[in-house]
Amino acid sequence: MKDNIPLLSMPQVSLVKLMMDKACLPESLFPVFRIEKDNAEEGRGLSYAQQRLWFLHTSSNENSFYNEPILLELEGELNFNALKSALSQIQQRHEVLRTKFRTVDGVPVQIIQQVDEFPIDMIDLSDLPSATVNERVYQLYKEDASAEVDLSNDHLCKATLIKTGTNKHLLIFFMHHIVSDGWSMGVLLSELKILYENFLVGKKGRLEPLPIQYSDYALWEKQMLSGSYLDKLSSFWKKELQGAKQRISLPRDQNIVNAPTFKGDRIPIRLSKELSDNTVARSRELDERGTLFITLLSAFYIGLNYLGDDDDICVGTDIANRPNAESEQLIGFFVNQLVLRCKIDESCTFKQFATHVSDLSYRAFEHQAFPFDRVVDLMKHDRVSGISPIFQVKLVLQNAPIQDLKLPEVKMKLKPFSRGTSKFELLIDLTLRDSIIEGWLEYSLEYFEPSTAQRIVDVFENILSVAVACPEKSILQIKALVKQQERAVRRQKRKQRSSKTLKPGISYRSPRMKDAATE
Structure with missing residues (x-):
């Protein structure tokens, strides 16, 4: 796998780069089994990731949780026939996009079907006022995001093209998570660009046939995860997580949810150019295997320790989980969640701690x-x-x-959209774009008030700022400085509130004054 992976989006692969950057990748992360074609006529088995999602989907009352719509803004002279033709070819090329999931003798299986045309609807809103258009687009997006999906009969990959003005369109692209992941969207958009261009210039040639399909990978995975190799993995994770706390301490505003709805929200994160540059530069210095991910993860651990006082913390991340070049070409649900458990010694300097985090990440990888x-x-x-x-x-x-794509005569840009849900209590999702580290905190509204979520973001940024500026300071010293910063901010807010008056002689107390006064 190379740094210039010809894909536009993928799950977190920093741990891959962690190994590749310093040529310290183990000889084999996976046993060497060639992925062979699954020649079963029908009823092919599910991958482990699909099995997990199938179980969650069928056992939950909220089965829209893994709908994955994205919104793309298209500006320019769009050729609808070229778009539909390209998407139809991609659907034919990747069997997983034509797959239904049904139960045979009590076991879920993949049923691959023949579909001639890609399901894409066209809606014209160009005559409506912009406010009405935005409202209608949001409504359509939410309908896709919250729709109850029948995995045995519904389209698991589809699109809606919305015309909003002259040479202006929005594309709501829907792929259910059981047939896709973030890397898959990159594969799809890469192939879309090539096939769209081919249609415009009259090329009838298609992309090279895929050597394997996702169902072949699912069969290979079952063969791979067996015998002594399975025992080795099982033994590692059992030892690695033995005694781990089931739920970490956090500054939750509400601690028990009897009937979870998974409602969530997002707070944007955008580090300054100076802090972004310092973080990237320091990442190269902290450890021989140091990467940006390790620096951010180290600061995140310290932030969680500061907020909840736990010194043994499990954090999740995503790993691409694509074992070879053949699988990198596929659309499908490969991504695996990796548990990174860290024990925190406050006497360690940040530099020492980052090395420790790098080592534990390497072992997990x-x-x-x-x-x-x-x-x-x-x-x-x-x-x-x-x-x-x-x-x-x-x-x-x-x-x-x-990234922002450019089709012939058409610019394509991803428009961030919050679904209003959160799978986890806290999820920080970041990227390095144009030398700026940015992203968001997605948080559960069932546990956190917006003000608490904002504090979590502020603490993370403050710890990162101190740590990369002074990596020789101990974790205890870094936390003390952040606490001083928080106290200074609270004092300033109190001062501003106390200076407000409704009229001469009558003091005014803002609604938040009570909270500040009790801190």
Whole structure:
């Protein structure tokens, strides 16, 4: 795998780069099995990731949770026939996009179907006022995001093209998570660009046939995860997570949710150019395997320790989980969740701590092939509704985010849209774009007030700022400086509030004054 992966979006692959940057990748993260074609006529088996999602989908009342719509803004002279033709070819090329999931003898299987044309609707809103257009687009997006999906009959990949003005369109692209992941969207957009251009210039040639399909990978995965290799993975994760706290301490505003709705919101994160540059530069200095992800993760651990006072913390992240070049070409649900457990010694300097985080990440990466649901089964934790098992907080660094694309005569730009849900209590999703580290904190409204979520973002940024500026300071010293900063901010807010008056002689107390006064 190279740094210039020809894909536009993928799950967090910093751990891959962590190994590749210093040529310290283990000889084999996966046993060497050639991925052979699955020649079953029908009823092909699911991958472990698909099995997990199938179980969650069929056992939950909220089965829209893994709908994955994205919104793309298209500006320019769009050729609808070229767009539809390209999408139809991609659908034919990737069997997983034509797959339904049904139960045979009590076991879920993949049923691959023949579909001639890609399902894309066209809606013209160009005559409506802009405010009405925005409202209608949001409504359409939310309908896709919240729609109840029948995995056995519905289209699991479809699109809606909305005309909003002259040479202006919005494309709502929907792929259910059981047939896709972030990397897959990059594959799709890369192929879309090539096939769209071919249509315009009259080329009838198609892309080179894929050597394997996702269902072949699913069969290979079952063969790979067996015998002594499976025992090795199982033994590692059992030892790695033995005694880990089932739920970390956080400054929750509400601690028990009897009937979780998974409602969530996002707070934008955008580091200054100076802090972004310092973080990137310091990442190269902190450790021989140091990467940006390790620096951010180290600051995140310290922030969680500061906020909740736990010194043994499990954080989740995503790993691409594509074992070879053949799988990198596929659309499908490959991404695996990796648990990174860290024990924090406050006497360590940040530089020492980053090395420790790098080492534990390396160990986890070596054993990344073990499916997360198998890790959950291994730990035998009691399942609690609304609480994610093993880890409740997650950090993702999008190493190759969806970039702004340009089709012939058409600019294509991703428009961020919040679904209003959160799978985890806290998820920080970041990317490095144009030398700026930016992204968002997605948080559960069932546990955190917006003001608390904003404090979490502020603490993370402050710790990162101090740590990269003074990596020789101990964790204890870094936390003390951040506490001083928080106190200074609170004093300033009190001063501003106390200076407000409604009229001469009558003091005014803002609604938030009570909270500040009790801090």
